[in-house]
Amino acid sequence: MTAELMKGNVALAEAAIRAGVEAYFGYPITPQTELLEHMAKRMPELGRAFIQAESELAAINMVYGAACTGARTMTSSSSPGFSLMQEGLSYIACSQVPCVVVDVMRGGPGLGNIQPSQADYFQVTRSAGHGDYHPIVLAPASVQEAVDLIGEAFDLADEYRHVVLIVLDGLLGQMMEPAELPEMKPLRMERADWALTGAAGREKRIITSLELDAPALEAVNDNLQAKLAVIREKEQRWTELMIEDARLVVVGYGMAGRIAETAVKQARREGMKVGLLRPISLWPFPEEHLSMIADHSDAFLVVEMNAGQMVEDVRLAAGGQVPVKFYGRTGGVVPVPEEIYHEIAELYNKLNGG
Amino acid sequence: MTAELMKGNVALAEAAIRAGVEAYFGYPITPQTELLEHMAKRMPELGRAFIQAESELAAINMVYGAACTGARTMTSSSSPGFSLMQEGLSYIACSQVPCVVVDVMRGGPGLGNIQPSQADYFQVTRSAGHGDYHPIVLAPASVQEAVDLIGEAFDLADEYRHVVLIVLDGLLGQMMEPAELPEMKPLRMERADWALTGAAGREKRIITSLELDAPALEAVNDNLQAKLAVIREKEQRWTELMIEDARLVVVGYGMAGRIAETAVKQARREGMKVGLLRPISLWPFPEEHLSMIADHSDAFLVVEMNAGQMVEDVRLAAGGQVPVKFYGRTGGVVPVPEEIYHEIAELYNKLNGG
Amino acid sequence: MQEEIVFAGFGGQGVLFGGQLLAYTALAEGKYVTWIPSYGPEMRGGTANCTVIVSDEAIGSPVTKYPSVGIVFNNPSLDKYEELIKPGGLLIVNQSMVVRNPVRTDIEALVFPATALATELGDTKMTNSVLFGALLARRPIVSLEMAQQVLIEKLGQRKAHLHAINIAALERGYEIGMSVQA
Amino acid sequence: MQEEIVFAGFGGQGVLFGGQLLAYTALAEGKYVTWIPSYGPEMRGGTANCTVIVSDEAIGSPVTKYPSVGIVFNNPSLDKYEELIKPGGLLIVNQSMVVRNPVRTDIEALVFPATALATELGDTKMTNSVLFGALLARRPIVSLEMAQQVLIEKLGQRKAHLHAINIAALERGYEIGMSVQA
């Protein structure tokens, strides 16, 4: 297999197809649209379901429907469109049907612009909809990682019967980079034992998020929380660089993390003991690992393309052990390695009493 | 003025009217509907604007429109309906037009049920929509406090040109309790200098959340963040009880806080040094005050009607100084003082090495 | 003084209004009071109940697990609330709609056919007034006079024709409450 | 070796495709490469640019403030990028669409009328091929041969009639790049 040069959006779409997605429903929005367009071409070719829905609201509810039949199902959007999916996501999470959603974030709030952003971190990790739940959130930093993670996303969704989000900023969605695509998986034929397939020769099945009785709904929640606790324990993902002896650890996810990598390497070249932690799963957040790192380092610098969101998770994980500094750019401005290096150098200097 | 016995929902509606709300747009949803119904009756009587919108989506965008003219405007809903307002709220926040939104939370996720809940804490405080912003969030614990806060909410909204949320659980919305209503304020006649009133004898005005240029949108965000910083500094609200010598501090907001009060008093009667902190502003969260209390106490017990959300803010504020324990009920189950007392006693015992 | 009174029965039996009467009367007498309904989607024949707390002090929790008084309008409510009443508390039972007597001995129980009496007095729907009257006899949380006044006020002019019989129902319940050896 | 090349001009000038040609060629030669466009709402005549990074090692940041090479298709892009090129870097200017010469002396500048040449060779739209050819002459990031191969492949069968003139454009640019004393 050889690497192909592909946009992140297109690579995600093709990798999802190869992972066996049976149905895609979406609505155009920049900077995500190439994903939908690729699906528009490929899914009908393959005899699979594709609809350009009338809205994101309709799209997520079509996903809800198709997912109820046990088919691998996905949608994709960008920030304002993702906001419109909140109610539907909450229903899906409560009903415990699996699905994959890609959010290619853009500058906000409001209509904002179409430039790269990570400003929906809270929205995706804390409350993709009302009620108590967290989706699984995976944040790739390269086209290859996007390809790999979306395959994993479908598996995680099935395993936990849960919503899995792939979040990227517009930069990764639009960027071309070589990546190897996996082989085409044959479509899964059998349907899960909870799926709606018609009550033929068996008891009928129901998929619902309604439970009028409070204790019964509490039981539903307990069940959901228990599942989340397992996910929290088993599915924390991250990658790291030159952490062992690092006095200053830069923490960033997605493209911000990748850009920071260049700055970190630069700092190392200048003799500073700096490392990088790049969380891959934003929920569950790699909290234990971070807390462990906090034990051995002197400071954290969190870099995000927003006004400071993941920094709260880092602070929670660090638990007051080390100072946590934040550097962010908003409105679609992409930080360049040079400015991150500058922050690193300044902070490192202070650690040295400078 | 004498107190009247009123449901929380009705009291909120009437108090909003007296605070000079000029336009209300909403959609029925239990346990909020009495608020809409009161508006349906009163607003046309007073010659003010009332529409039962076709959906929450339409309602929040009608609010957006009316608010652009500088009129005091509000809507109300409950969890699933509030999820549908996410996009609109993000637009409003970015455009910096003032409005007031009441969210009478119910059990979730999904359709859930209509019982009392606080499970949307993350949604309201962290990300009422995509992008970097926090609305001002006020949480009353009695009908009287609801009445007082909604008046304040309109003032805050105008002062900061920001979204102000009043969040309550279904219990307070449905509960009757005596409350004194304020006098009817005359409607404000003049319009703010940013409001859309027609370009007569002046330059035209624009209200938008779009800024295609990244640095320009970053400037918009800087401006918004600067405003939020001021709010964060000036608008933290809470109430407390027997904090001075408390070794164990119970933290709860809204009805959970009020129910905890009974348990705290019971514990005091039993000789335990227990106090209560009830945050009134959930955003900005009374972080400094909490952090100060953490200095003088041995443990926190956070009580919520959810699976543990505000507890993160308490942990952030406590900064690892004291252990923070959590007790919550979900699915619309309302904790009774007896069970909270039980938690207090157990935890207090442990503090004493028990 | 603080009393937590649960009114419980079917929807349509006037359970919620019964509790509101108590709440309004308490307010009229200058007491602290909260009233909380169970609320559900509009369904006839479902259960309905409310909790009223009346106190001389500001009320913390408006919910309680163990109320001091239970007024049960039907059998499912008897089954549900009998065991929850605080020891030494009071249980008033609408005998017309139950198939058994209460069994606890550590609480005071008042069992009489309120619905039958209401029907007798002219309107089955006055079951709540009868039971409310009985409550005031056993627990003078508010005065009978004030309750009468509030009842008339809340029925309003549109239901003026019901004033007299409702007052009668209240008084009938009160009498029974006073006369019965609990 | 790592080069960061910015292609910048108007939408419609083939700016993004020019960058992609470089990226595809680099991939074909087994190099690490990233290509990032500026993207905007569909608007003709707006600015368009892309950044290509080619490296022997895995690429961290695909963005940079100070590129090592700038290829500017028009005057606004000259104004914007001249000052950002790294000292010692290269600036290639499409003279046909600019009203001034570059002023910096700490970078290498190659100024020639690429659009005029492209028009001469048969299609104004080949401006990008001409400039790309010139780039390869000054910075042998990838080989001219591979670039030719990729160009033909990317134009595809449907545009077979354009193969020859595009190759000619590429070579013309290359010649100029080789000949001019920068």
Place this chain on the structure above:
Amino acid sequence: MEAVIEEKIVYQRPEALSDIHTHYCPGCTHGVAHRLVAEVLDELGVRERAILVAPVGCSVFAYKYFNIDAAEAAHGRAPAMATGIKRVMPNHVVFTYQGDGDLAAIGMGEIMHTAIRGENITTIFINNAIYGMTGGQMAPTSLAGQRTKSSPGGRDVELTGFPVKMSEIIAGIQGASYVGRYSLHNVKEINRAKKAIRTAFKVQLEGLGFSMVELLSSCPTNWGMTPAQALEWVENMMVPYYPLGDFKVLPEVEQLMKR
């Protein structure tokens, strides 16, 4: 030879309806609508491949009452959900059951576009001129002057517009193959309604596209009437404004109706 008399069951619960108590108010014709749909599913022999998408509204528990696979949609989104199901299960019989708040207010976009796509599903639309579940607020279908909890002075058409006629609107969309409005206010009308429901499902079975049956239904509770009065109100107030009959019958469907 003398004839022997035997007792035969001429009416009993359809198999597609579960034998459990419903939460509907006494006399609410949601129950009748349920039964008709269940009878049709049984008669067409499709119970085992039928999938219901229930709405948010009084009929939210339809998923409990039908003895078939079922999903519960978000308020108004049942047609989108049904679309998702149908596209991956094209041989199943997929239908939505929706109230007027659900379909004609919040779900307007979804029902319109499902019809526009000519989605091969069936929609049973219960028009009771009110929001039942939330306790009696105005629906888009509430009649002019009708008093509801959110139009306490009677629906003011100046401020809220005229009640919306969904069947007429949907019939105007090319993708809709069969659209009819019927009523449940007496036995004769109930029987006509059943025939329409049967046609609607047959349309789906033949793959002819979108079909919808609007059923005028009662809400005694929120109208503040006895069940009998409520049916009179349907007949005397609703039917004159909401004419009964077929509003769209594609030629292919006409063929089908003859069979």
Place this chain on the structure above:
Amino acid sequence: MEAVIEEKIVYQRPEALSDIHTHYCPGCTHGVAHRLVAEVLDELGVRERAILVAPVGCSVFAYKYFNIDAAEAAHGRAPAMATGIKRVMPNHVVFTYQGDGDLAAIGMGEIMHTAIRGENITTIFINNAIYGMTGGQMAPTSLAGQRTKSSPGGRDVELTGFPVKMSEIIAGIQGASYVGRYSLHNVKEINRAKKAIRTAFKVQLEGLGFSMVELLSSCPTNWGMTPAQALEWVENMMVPYYPLGDFKVLPEVEQLMKR
């Protein structure tokens, strides 16, 4: 006495249009539509009390181009936003300007209900059979067989349904007082379109309820044509499917048109 010749300006930019460069592609008739609306506002003398609600779509920056107060709505929600404005500013002239993705896809619910309420606003609806701003995906109004970025093999009506005719649908709603579809493909049609726009605004000024003008418009960029070819495509492909003319003229409006 000999006649003196003087030069008069017979055509110049209307006051209600700002003198700035637009971002529209060459030959895009969004620009024509803007100008017509601006001329009507000027001619009716209402520029100073006009409020525009701009959509999300290529015309998102309409708020920059009109020299009047303006707000920028969320995608599809312009009619709701306009409703909010109009209800508190009943004497202002409030209008939305929306593309076909905005109005006929995501905004279907809002436009329908605004018409149903008979909201006293005006909607200018630009039907260019495509999503312009996002780079050329299929719109609900894309023609059968039309190739777009999301229907690369041509719009398949089996899977996506037939293109939706909004004017016909809205005309069927009681609350709509004036609905017309016109085209911008040549000067004659442009002049007819302007007349319709004038009628629509007059309807609002008289408080007669909801008015909408659909304008067939070109998108040379995403159709992959020259501006001139694009206008031909409007004439030869769109007009046959989307007939021009008035679809709803209430009697009161007819009076108005005579004046």
Place this chain on the structure above:
Amino acid sequence: MAVKGRIEIKEAKCKGCTLCVMACPQNVIEMVTEYVNAKGYYPAHLVDPDGKCTGCALCAVACPDVCITVYRQVPVKAAAV
């Protein structure tokens, strides 16, 4: 001879809505007034001393709660002895 019929009403499910009473052309369904069922409703019951019920099933068609099963007597060939 008139067709003979008979109905069974499941009292426990009946909500006392009276719609069957209104639908019955023979007027042989009445509401119970002496007691309520477990759900608190006065149920309907068949009062047909003269055997007027024809088994027409109109009541069953009218009943929103599917409480009614309808039987009709039909002549069949006697089995061969």
Place this chain on the structure above:
Amino acid sequence: MAVKGRIEIKEAKCKGCTLCVMACPQNVIEMVTEYVNAKGYYPAHLVDPDGKCTGCALCAVACPDVCITVYRQVPVKAAAV
């Protein structure tokens, strides 16, 4: 005598779409081919050596970018001297 007219095209705003050229009944508008304007477009301009322009304003009506101002010569009464 034919009506005399004249147009002014703001070159800087012109996007070279040619729609005015197509609209002009007198064929007196042409596209510049020698240079592009600051936005990169070949603008339209009036080429009317014979004074055929009537000031009909059809070009202005067709122009999506409001680049065209139209003048027409009209007879007026001379002012009293």
